[in-house]
Amino acid sequence: MKTKLIIVFILIFSFAQAQDQLAIKIIRAVTDLMSPENMKSTGTQTIVTSSGKTRTFEFESYMGGKGKSSLTRYTKPAAIRGQAFLTLNNADDIWTYFPRTKRVRKLASHAKKQKVQGSDFTYEDMGGGDVFLTKFIPKYLGDESIDGETCWKIELIGIPEQDPPYPKIVLWSRKSDYSPVKLDYFDEHEYNSKTLLLSDIQNIEGFPTALKMVMIDHKERSRTKMETLEVTYKWTPPKNFFSERSLKK
Amino acid sequence: MRDRLIKTLADWAVNKSKLMLWAIGLITVITLVLSAGMSMTPKWSDMLPKGDPRTxxxxxxxxxxxxxxxxxxxxxxxxxxxxxxxxxxxxxxxxxxxxxxxxxxxxxxxxxxxxxADLAFMHEHGFMLMKEDDLKNMKDIFQEPGLTGLLTNMNNSFEKEFIQPEESLSSREEEDGALVFLNGINGWLGEMEQTLETGTIEPAAAEAAVDKLLLGEPxxxxxxxxxxxxxxxxxxxxxxxxxxxxxxxxxxxxxxxxxxxxxxxxxxxxxxxxxxxxxxxxxxxxxxxxxxxxxxxxxxxxxxAFRMALAPVLALVNLIIGLIWAAGIVAVVVPVLNIMTAMFMIILIGLGIDFSIHVISTFTEMRAKGLSLEEATLAGLQKSGKGVSTGALTTAVAFLALMIGDSRAMSELGLVTAIGLLAVMVSTFVLLPTFLVVRERRQERQRVKKGLSQKTQPKDLSFTSMGKAGTLIQNNPWISLVTVLIITILLAFSGKKITFNHNMMDMEAEGLPSIMLQDTIQDKFDLSMDLAYLVSESIEESRAVTAQAKDLPSVASVDDISTFLPSAEQQASRIPYILEIKNLMSKAQAEPLTNEDLAIVRQEIERLEMNLMEFQSMAFLGGQDKVFNRCTDIVGSIEAPPTNTIFTRLYDLLTQEEALLIERFNIFQDSYADYFTASVLKMTNTTPLTLETLPVSIVDRYASKDRSLFLTTVLPSGNIWQNRLFLDQFGGELETVSKRTTGMPVIMRALFEIIARDGRNAAILTLVLVYLILLIDFRSFRDALFAMLPLAVGAIWMIGLMQLFGFQLDMMNVMALPLILGIGIDDGVHVIHRWRQEGPRSANIVLSSTGKAVLLTSLTTMLAFGSMMFSPFRGYASLSFALIFGVGACFFTTVIIIPAIMGLVDRKKTM
Structure with a gap:
């Protein structure tokens, strides 16, 4: 009897271990996908203003060092053409340039938890890096189908000492290519505060790329749509590209 | 028993007319007096069950x-x-x-x-009311009253806005805070411009500008x-x-x-x-x-219909007297009517007139056949009385079945309408025959007086064309039934698609000034009047409940006394910053401006403009329209070089001769600096805030009269009326904070749930009770079922037609469903009764006589309900349309289905 119990215990333990290993493997693959070495793209961002109007911006975006550095410059509309944001060290340092006053201003590091200009994304949401791997403990919750695609459902529990961006995230990743299709972000009260939906996933230069992303903020009852118009992963940043000088260009 | 009662009533009508009239008059006066005690409540909460905790x-x-x-x-x-x-x-x-x-x-x-705002209180405790983060950010501003120092500190603080997460403009609260800051700066710059231009400044204007800068718009x-x-x-x-x-x-x-x-x-x-x-x-x-x-x-x-001038008068007088009786009794049973029960009179008009129509119709028919007054009165009551009493009872029972509901909307409506209906039925049996007899006798006397010996034979006023149609259906039952079946299937499919409109604003009166101003408040102040409330028994509980509610995803903002009464810990954490401000400000002095200072002032004004422009750009990108618009007012359009802004005007003024500028800047500085210093120092008061030190105007807003209860007001983050799921989310989340949550959103959510449940239960009960009554009345399972069949089909037609004509179900017209079960049954009851009296192959006589009465009663009911279309309350109008569809549908299904069934039954008998 005792032996049987030990075998059952070992089996359960091994199963749990295997599940954890699977979760880590999936999250590693997701992190690799979401953090290409370099990337250059153009796209649109549509927000809903506080008086309920829809406003669309066009921007060009550059990312380097697996998402550790990024530069986003707005190109349309004319009102903000040239305004740019530079994030360094996984969004720990954020700089912004105002073409109208020709001034560069630094935002504090903890601004990375703030929303990126009117959108429902935070600077941290936008940045890549290995946040999922370093600041969370993944747990495999099972398989679920999203829009006809079989997905792994992974729960990411934040490690408090690592200052995670959210206490908990639930992520659905496609089994076919590890591409994430949905992320539910939870706040400290266990409320699903935001949801990110990724769609129109196309294989571009070997990377499954979601050309449409919608972030829904359940608290503010708002949503932000990001659409990628052009993207390449073959771009290599010139030396010192992610600097104040590039910001002002 | 019923026959005996009818005979007695007919006898009294013919032989004791005067006594009857006196008795009726007395009852009418008593009930009229009683009815004066009736009143109405406009609160939706009064439609919820009486013991409901939310109510x-x-x-x-x-x-x-x-x-x-x-x-x-x-x-x-x-x-x-x-x-x-x-x-x-x-x-x-x-x-x-x-x-x-x-x-x-x-x-x-x-x-x-x-x-x-209570400026005196704000002056006294301004800093103790500021959050710790705000104090950290803003304390720089309160260091120097002098123009150069104040402008420099203002710019420093402004630039700090970008680096503190608490101050990011990501929510309405923060956007409002930014607006206060912008308005203060704008007002202060305005006074500066005025002084540079004229060389004078009103002390009161300078002080108001300082107040606005320090405390915001009062x-x-x-x-x-x-x-x-x-x-x-x-x-x-x-x-x-x-x-x-x-x-x-x-x-x-x-x-x-x-x-x-x-x-x-x-x-x-x-x-x-x-x-x-x-x-x-x-x-x-x-x-x-x-x-x-x-x-x-x-x-x-x-x-x-009756081609008798007095018929409508008699019917209406009988109805009015019945209504007075009903109102008198209702005033005793349910003295305060709610929004739903207030329309019971309209329902009674629609249904009560039917009794008179049936009685007058058969009475005139009998007289047309040459029966004496006594015979016609008795025969009229016998022929119509059974149908009227059964119809009235089934309808009253259907209304009484509504009492099964928990909501007062439904149960009280059921009770008052049932009582009213029985009162009108009694008046019809007691009063109307007496009226008809008195009228006939009066005519007789006049005829004798005029020397006319021969009485004119009353015309046969039956609807022969309806009779012919009935015969046609009776002879071709299958064609009629198949046609009805096809229509029913089509309308059932249509009805399946009907949706429910949860928007209570669509029930309200359109164009009411007070409702329109609610929209103005929503537009101009971004404030909803659809608030939820939470009551706490202590300030601590209120603070905790407010903190919990603020975190709910469906909540936009929460307001309670803690805004003005921070916790002891919060107050303590603010004191070091306040003392720092006090220390700096008590040492600070505004020195007269020199030539060197002028350059700094110029530079700082330019810096301020740049800060505001950047603020404007961030607000544009951030979608904070209110902040963006306010910035645009101050620094001009984001897309063009600034023209005629306060800054461009200041730059023009700064081109004046230096000596003059210094003199005027000094006038400006002198006008506000002392008041600024004094105000800041006053605001550094660290006396703990307590309930006793708060102004009455603030305490009254949040505390009960005896100060034992505290109110938290919660504003939803979305439109609760346009999205039922959101209403459920909002209500459900609030319940996690407190089970005692109330307010319009909570009450309406409860009403939706309770009325839907009540309606379903009442409908099932009505069907069972009506069938039992019909069973007792007809003593035949088959005939009871035949009488109910047109009603069942009519109810399907009603929903199908509503959907087909673009109507949605809503809070008010959903009541039409159980109501129509009570109302629509009458048609079938009358026709089946007459059929049973007339025997086989009688579709012609049944439809030309009773069919006529059924048509008239349907039309009068539709007219009564239709009149509600003119009510400014769109809820009444929507109910009116639903009932018109229902009554119309039940009429058609009755006059088609029953003659067809009669045809089939007769065929079976002859086979």
């Missing part, structure tokens, strides 16, 4: 918290005009006010008016600064139904009086009390008009 809590809030029952004055115009108007109106409203049109002594209706102004809200705390509450009308009318009259002296200002009343008054006034007015219209239309229809 009890809501009533407790209305009773205990002055702020929950308010009249809101919305003033619109230019900023200076609306402020002047508010200052004139406030003292006027606090005086005793006469009620327009009433010769009574003036009464004080307004206890207090909140229309601007008046409750809209974002575009062209509307102002005055919150009137009345001496009565929403519970005092009569005071609502008199008090609101008195305030309105005073408002109009003051408006006459302010031609550029518009103002109106809204808020719970004003809306309640409008709803009560317009709904009763609408219902009175509806009743008059329906009576007129019914009278005209009856005149055409």
């Amino acid at each position: 009890i809590e809501f009533d407790r809030i209305l009773e205990e918290f002055q702020s929950a029952s308010s009249i809101v004055v919305v003033v619109q115009g230019l900023e200076s005009d609306i402020k002047a108007f508010a200052e004139d109106l406030a003292p006027r409203l606090l005086k005793p006010l006469p009620i327009p049109g009433k010769d009574t002594d003036p009464v004080v209706y307004v206890r207090r008016i909140d229309y601007k 008046y409750f102004l809209s974002y575009d600064r062209q509307a102002l809200i005055m919150n009137l705390v009345p001496t009565f509450s929403m519970v005092d139904a009569f005071m609502i009308v008199d008090g609101t009318d008195a305030v309105q009259a005073a408002l109009i009086e003051v408006l006459a002296a302010h031609p550029n200002v518009q103002a109106g009343l809204t808020g719970a009390i004003a809306v309640g008054r409008d709803e009560m006034y317009y709904s009763t007015q609408g219902l009175e008009l509806s009743m008059l219209l329906s009576m007129f239309a019914i009278g005209a229809l009856l005149y055409m």
